[in-house]
Amino acid sequence: MKKIILTLLLAxxxxxxxxxxxxxxxxxxxDYFVNPIFDGDYPDPSILRxxxxxYVVHSSFEYYPGLMxxxxxxxxxxxxxxxxxxxxxxxxxxxxxxxxKGKYYIYFPANNEIYxxxxxxxxxxxxxxxxxxxxxxxxxxxxxxxGKRYLYSANGGYVPLSDDGLRVTGPTQHVYDGWTIPRDWxxxxxxxxxxxxxxxxxYYYLTVAEGGTAGPATGHMIISARSRSPLGPWENSPYNxxxxxxxxxxxxxxxxxxxxxxxxxxxxxxMFHAYEKGHYNMGRQTMLEPVEWTKDGWFKIPEGLxxxxxxxxxxxxxxxxxxxxxxxxxxxxxxxxxxFFGEYDTTRFHLTGKSLEIKGKGNSIGNCSPLLCVPSDHSxxxxxxxxxxxxxxxxxxxxxxxxxxxxxxADKENILANLRGWQFVTEEDAxxxxxxxxxxxxxxxxxxxxxxxGKNWKKIENSMEVSSLNHNVLGGFLSLRIGLxxxxxxxxRFRNFKYEAIK
Numbered sequence: 001m002k003k004i005i006l007t008l009l010l011a012x013x014x015x016x017x018x019x020x021x022x023x024x025x026x027x028x029x030x031d032y033f034v035n036p037i038f039d040g041d042y043p044d045p046s047i048l049r050x051x052x053x054x055y056v057v058h059s060s061f062e063y064y065p066g067l068m069x070x071x072x073x074x075x076x077x078x079x080x081x082x083x084x085x086x087x088x089x090x091x092x093x094x095x096x097x098x099x100x101k102g103k104y105y106i107y108f109p110a111n112n113e114i115y116x117x118x119x120x121x122x123x124x125x126x127x128x129x130x131x132x133x134x135x136x137x138x139x140x141x142x143x144x145x146x147g148k149r150y151l152y153s154a155n156g157g158y159v160p161l162s163d164d165g166l167r168v169t170g171p172t173q174h175v176y177d178g179w180t181i182p183r184d185w186x187x188x189x190x191x192x193x194x195x196x197x198x199x200x201x202x203y204y205y206l207t208v209a210e211g212g213t214a215g216p217a218t219g220h221m222i223i224s225a226r227s228r229s230p231l232g233p234w235e236n237s238p239y240n241x242x243x244x245x246x247x248x249x250x251x252x253x254x255x256x257x258x259x260x261x262x263x264x265x266x267x268x269x270x271m272f273h274a275y276e277k278g279h280y281n282m283g284r285q286t287m288l289e290p291v292e293w294t295k296d297g298w299f300k301i302p303e304g305l306x307x308x309x310x311x312x313x314x315x316x317x318x319x320x321x322x323x324x325x326x327x328x329x330x331x332x333x334x335x336x337x338x339x340f341f342g343e344y345d346t347t348r349f350h351l352t353g354k355s356l357e358i359k360g361k362g363n364s365i366g367n368c369s370p371l372l373c374v375p376s377d378h379s380x381x382x383x384x385x386x387x388x389x390x391x392x393x394x395x396x397x398x399x400x401x402x403x404x405x406x407x408x409x410a411d412k413e414n415i416l417a418n419l420r421g422w423q424f425v426t427e428e429d430a431x432x433x434x435x436x437x438x439x440x441x442x443x444x445x446x447x448x449x450x451x452x453x454g455k456n457w458k459k460i461e462n463s464m465e466v467s468s469l470n471h472n473v474l475g476g477f478l479s480l481r482i483g484l485x486x487x488x489x490x491x492x493r494f495r496n497f498k499y500e501a502i503k
Contacts, residue, residue, distance in 0.1 A: 030318075032310040033076050033288075035252070036274075039376035041283025041479035043273045044094035044138075044194065044257050048104075052264045052316065055122060056271070057106055058286070060085065060092045061478060062401075063339035063372060067095060067106055069122060073317040075263065075288060080323065080336040084117050084126040088344055093477075094194055094257065098141045098165075100149070105165055107132075107139035107151060114139050114153065116166060130166050134159060140195035141165075142204065142230045150230060152195040152206070158231065175232035178210055179223045179240045187219035188212025194257045197230060200268075203297060204230045207270075209256040210241075213284075214275070214471050217248040220256030222272060224299065239300040243270065243289070243307075251277050252287070252307045260291065260299065265315050268292075268299060274307065279378055280470040281400070281444070283479025325373055325382075325482075325499035329356040337373045341399065341483075345369075348486075356494045358486035360392040365409075365418055366402040370395075370483035375441070379502035382482050383438035385454065388412050390490025396437040398446065399483035400469040401476055408448040408460065409485065410435045415450050417462040426460045439482070441466075442502065 038045070044059040054075055060066035065083035072078045084106050085092065095108035104119045106126075114134040119126045136153035141161075143149045149161040151168075156176035159168045178192040187210075194209040203226040211219040221244035225234035245255050258272035268291045273284035287307055291299040305311070327335050329351055340348075349358045349371075362368040375382070386394040388411060397407025397418070409416040415427035415435070431452060438449040438457060444467040449457040469480045482499070486492035 031313055033313050034310055035287045035289075035307055036285035037076055037288050038070075038078065038286035039282075040285060040374040041481070042286045042374070043284035043477065045259060045271050045273060045286045046095050046097040046196070047259050047261050047271050048097040048099055049261055049263065050099055050122070054263075055081070055097060056286070057084070057095050057097045059094050059477075060339070061476075062091050062342050064088055064342075064344035065339065066092045067108065067117070068336055069097075071122070072319070074319050075269070075314045077319045077321050078323065081122055082124050082126075083336060084119070084124070085129065086126075086344060087128055088342075089115065089129060094138045096139050096141050096196065100141075100143060100165060101147075105141065107141055109137040109139065109153075112137060114151070118166075132166075132168055134168060134172075138193045138195060140197050140206075142197035142199075144230050152197065154193040154195070156192060156195075156208075173231070176206065176208075176225065176234045178208065179225070179236050181210060181221075185211075185218065186216040188215025189219075192223075196259045198260050199230075200262075200293075201297060203228060205260060205299070206234055207242075207258050207260050209258070211244075211256065213256070213477065214254055217245050217250070217253035217275075217277070220245070220254035220274075222256055222258040222270065224260075226297070237298050237300075239294075239298055242291075242299070243272065243301055245274070248277070250307075253277055253280075254284070255287070255307065257284075263314050263316065267314065269314070270301070278467075279444075280472060281467060281480040282375070282378075283471075283477075325376075325497070327497045328354060329495060329497070330354050339372050340369050341372055342402070343369045354495060355387075356484075357491050358484070358494070360390070360486045360488040360490050360492065362487055364421075364423075364487065365395060365397055365399065365405045365407065365483070365485055366421075368485050368487045370397065370399055370405075370485045372399055372481040372483045373499075374479070375482055375499070377501040379442045381438060381440050381500045381502060382498070383436060384484060384497045385436050385495040386410060386434070387493040387495075388433045388435075388490065389493065391488050392490025392492050393485070393487040394435075394437075394492035394494070395483070395485035395487065396439055397483045397485055398439065398441075398464070398466055398469070398480050400474060400478055400480050404469055404474055405483070406446075406464045406466065407439070407483070407485075408437050408450065409487070410437065410450070415460060417448065417460060419462060419464060426462055427458075440502075 089110035221241035
């Protein structure tokens, strides 16, 4: 009877918590939270605890400046601090965030070469990237009890590092073959990647991802092994896989790429990523779940816990959400949420007079290197005010990559629609170099509006359906982002970017 009553109470708590989640997704009451802790495209999280403060960095792919660092005191609410990478290197994948002897390091792969940037302070300045000449992906740093440093990478090998962490001092040694996935499971590939290492008690723990990043919902998973040495031999956990989507009926798909860490009170957690069913184009979102240690020194997810359950908050200092996508462009520098796609050319833009001026480039959405930000909701309104100078064309668009994007544009007099590259004038002689544009996205159906005064809005004829703009269809591990475009010969001045979730 007690078990039945407890089950009913937990069910009621879950219903209540999900109702609260619709109001505030990161804070449920005072004692519980509901995943995700980063809504939207924040894949491959690597977390560093420094005293009582937590820092996270994610894969940044073709979005520059890259390697944005986030800060939190409570693990639930996060504030951006700085970008650690300003030099374009190509697509930046899973990083590893490290503090060693008072210095900060981010090891990361770009175009299958592993680099490192360093700083004496989280806020920077961060160094130029150093090429370690390792042809691989997904670095994972570890130091032994004597301070000797090593760097693991995908597929179970490591290299020794110099004391300053900036050079490889020996050949790759293969020491781990992973955990054997049953052949009858639906996975994308074996694909052992994302090694993260931590010491706890008498053991070093190696956490890896297997099963492929995307593909079937049940493919990606978190695997653990331990050893008394950071160099192996490694013994696989009897609780493998530590975490995995069991069935595509679940809300969160392809759960994987976990980092094991302890909080300021000595409790242990897994931070990882997952796709959301029905919202695959939002990319991989960052999750947090507690782990418990067994008497024989293994860790596992508490029995019966589900990723979308209300979860007891970490104890410690609590904070309130402060981050917003809204931007009046009055700062001295570009807000950290904004990323250019495929380049970082500081000569193209500047902030002046409560506006952002971007020099035109290219002749289409795909080759103008748009300025992008990450939407964090299933449904939302995004709008911006624009002035068109010269023969430029400005736009408010939804952008996956250079080949797949859609949205609404304006030249000096016309409103144009762009549907998957099919571009045409949809409202002729409607403006005079000044316009407000608005996108209203409702669960992947997007209506488009324009206004000449910011008060009276006119819906254009054309709308979009964007659910297929995701990695399983298009590849690239990207997400659908909101973009500001400046195309052609001239300049577009942007003002008052507004973002509002529709609940």
